[in-house]
Amino acid sequence: GQQLNQSPQSMFIQEGEDVSMNCTSSSIFNTWLWYKQDPGEGPVLLIALYKAGELTSNGRLTAQFGITRKDSFLNISASIPSDVGIYFCAGQLGGTYKYIFGTGTRLKVLA
């Protein structure tokens, strides 16, 4: 199946550091979503982006919808231990309500 390229694949950071991850695609998407998944749980929506160039924040999280509509990034500022988990981007295919998921970024925060 189709997937989005997400990087980095994994990150080990110290508590308090900022984190940045991104998603790229060869296809254009109408909507970009960012989710966090804890082990054994379903993904939880963090941020939704609807317009090219849009920059949206949710607490310590900031995400942007790329101008070309083929990429998006997520920043986490001042990381804390509970930020540990897997972060997925998801893009909505134009003309459909289907979402394609990125390969995921596994984040570990060292206290």
Next chain:
Amino acid sequence: GAVVSQHPSWVICKSGTSVKIECRSLDFQATTMFWYRQFPKQSLMLMATSNEGSKATYEQGVEKDKFLINHASLTLSTLTVTSAHPEDSSFYICSARMPDSPNTEAFFGQGTRLTVV
């Protein structure tokens, strides 16, 4: 709002038997639900789109006769894994979108871990 619930959370079944997984939208009506499969340490792969009152649409490579989807009401979609085999063991997750929302984000259930022995 926007709560999606799956049942069961986990199930173990014998090879050759069938297993049904339910996905419910608890506080909204969902005309469209989606079923995903996630293998360990991998991403979510879309299996099919479940449409209320009509046939599901399956992604390429997903066997529709093996993964039966029924969306009989606006709050319930079911996925039945027929004649399950060990290679069907996976984490199955559903999602739903709010039909009247101007936005298109999808909300996920908590997932069902299927183990076929």
